[in-house]
């Protein structure tokens with residue numbers, strides 16, 4: 122660690138965020154490898170370290186003998202200020218080397234609101250923001266993660282995107298780099314051209330985008346015949362055989378998810394119509410209980426964590442859940458390791474699970490009905506009835522719980538005031554269930570918290586064409602709901618609608634938005650996902666300066682025949698299926714889960730062991 | 734049922750260096766907890782709904798300070814020798830925490846009275862002549878600093894808590910060895926000494942990018958003898 126850095130660490134809030142040295146950190150000799158990757162997480166250390174995907178990719182890349190991967194996170198505002206004052210460029214935690222000296226600089230794009238941090242991190246590295254302004258000898262800027270299902274809004278800043286799951290494709294990309302470096306054929310442009318032939322990679326500079334007079338995209342076509350017209354996402358076919366870090370990185374600072382995260386399966390059988398994850402991670406691929414148990418044991422022994430969290434989109438849909446929990450509890454109980462299941466569905470909530478899982482026993486309980494009336498729940502295909510919810514609630518109250526949290530969405534397609542009032546009504550019914558429960562905990566006053574976010578139309582969902590409800594109308598409905606809640610035992614939290622609007626713009630945007638990002642960066646935006654940093658007004662000035670109307674992206678219903686910016690990506694799910702689902706939504710017809718009946722979404726052609 | 738006869742305490746003396754000096758006392762606490770798990774030691778757990786292993790540290794150490802004399806007492810059950818605890822913990826802790834000694838303790842943490850620190854300050858404001866100014870600053874009858882309390886900043890006189898302070902000054906920097914009170918009711922953080930000198934000698938350390946401050950806890954004392 123150099124002296125300049127040691128000097129500034131004395132004056133920042135949490136210096137431990139910037140120094141690395143965590144248990145199981147991987148250090149390699151720079152000179153003995155052919156491909157050096159700086160893996161950048163465009164948010165704080167505490168959030169980045171909690172991300173399982175990053176840990177997997179960090180492990181899988183370092184697993185390659187000729188590849189090295191180090192980490193960097195977005196410096197918090199106090200650190201950024203100090204770095205700029207002392208002219209310290211962004212550096213990686215392992216070696217402290219400047220990010221700009223790496224061969225590949227990878228960013229994981231987890232949420233749209235981190236885009237300004239991506240630009241800021243490039244800036245702090247001294248790397249020109251626009252790909253077109255970077256010379257041949259500058260690093261390859263790689264993007265991956267859930268936002269790359271529509272990479273277009275940030276396409277001008279990246280050289281290449283990894284689409285889909287990266288644990289097989291990223292090592293392939295790195296191997297290609299190594300091979301070209303070794304045989305002397307490497308140049309950035311030659312490498313990118315070759316990489317575009319690998320499955321799951323999109324090189325935006327190899328495509329021409331044309332627009333219609335109304336501003337919609339007309340086409341995105343490859344410039345050369347050897348470049349694929351559509352980029353299919355990569356998936357890991359066999360989860361049991363997939364790479365998993367056997368020595369998880371263990372941070373010293375307290376992070377958001379500071380525990381062993383056991384990824385039980387990928388995908389979701391449900392098909393909620395607003396949920397992007399439920400669509401783009403298809404098909405469902407499960408890990409077997411044996412493999413999971415082995416992974417958990419190994420992770421415990423090498424990390425010493427005292428909590429294991431079973432992770433997936435909807436954990437109760439795992440076919441081996443009781444076998445897995447039985448096997449885990451056998452050794453976790455004597456070792457005082459607790460199990461947590463964060464993603465329970467109300468219709469599968471049982472007293473059996475309740476008694477076995479510590480986090481359910483001790484923590485608060487959260488249910489997600491998402492909408493206030495059965496009509497709207499049918500529209501969004503959240504196949505949960507009021508009776509399901511009340512059954513779960515009764516169980517919770519009779520086991521001594523008094524605090525419950527319910528998640529809802531505001532602004533869903535077809536939503537009326539009745540649906541909004543229904544949220545308040547449902548919360549009331551839940552609360553009165555407490556008083557009807559014989560065995561309730563009388564020592565503590567009950568509290569029902571309802572947390573309401575705003576609906577954001579997302580690519581590759583049946584609702585991808587919908588207009589987001591206007592800001593004014595979203596806010597009116599938030600107030601309407603507030604006024605419907607009269608009981609002080611019901612607490613109401615809502616998300617800021619302006620934040621959701623910005624997310625909607627970037628979720629469905631095209632390449633024209635890069636000028637907005639550049640303007641916004643000039644105005645100094647960063648850490649937009651943080652209330653203390655987000656400034657809607659500044660963003661609106663950036664849109665003005667770029668001459669772009671955010672409403673065109675957020676609040677316009679897109680045409681069913683319109684070419685969508687993300688049509689260049691094949692995520693497995695067919696457009697025809699999404700259209701069918703959209704029609705069903707408007708007709709209030711629900712679609713069964715994949716386990717009950719296959720609806721022919723198209724994802725099965727991607728293959729996958731133990732899937733559909 | 735376990736009786737207290739089955740339990741014993743093992744004390745570990747360790748150092749904290751490298752990037753690990755930047756983690757807080759709370760972080761260190763968690764790091765040890767996980768290290769116990771990895772080392773699979775027969776810990777004694779507290780009673781109650783969420784049992785915690787029983788261990789505690791002698792003195793907190795500020796973020797940014799290194800040390801060669803930290804102590805932790807661990808409650809263990811059954812037959813396990815201090816040497817075995819040392820070996821297993823050495824294997825499980827990161828290399829920036831080095832275990833220097835392991836034994837069954839004969840003293841209590843509450844007996845600790847002082848701690849000795851070495852402080853190094855690099856700044857081109859410092860010259861051999863600074864020694865006089867520094868000594869003068871720290872030998873005044875009252876040394877008033879602003880201490881943060883729950884109800885805002887409070888003026889505190891720290892002079893009774895400074896037992897000894899020796900300076901070696903050269904061009905561009907100085908070394909300070911100081912012995913400060915470290916009992917639970919009169920604990921003085923060496924940081925205050927640095928801030929006092931910084932202000933009194935107008936070093937302006939924060940805004941001088943070439944300045945550097947390093948603090949290391951060297952010894953923990955009971956009166957005139959070293960704590961063990």
Ligand code: SF4
Nearest residue numbers: 715719720722725733
């Ligand atoms: S192919 Fe059928 S079973 Fe498989 S994910 Fe699609 S709808 Fe579900």
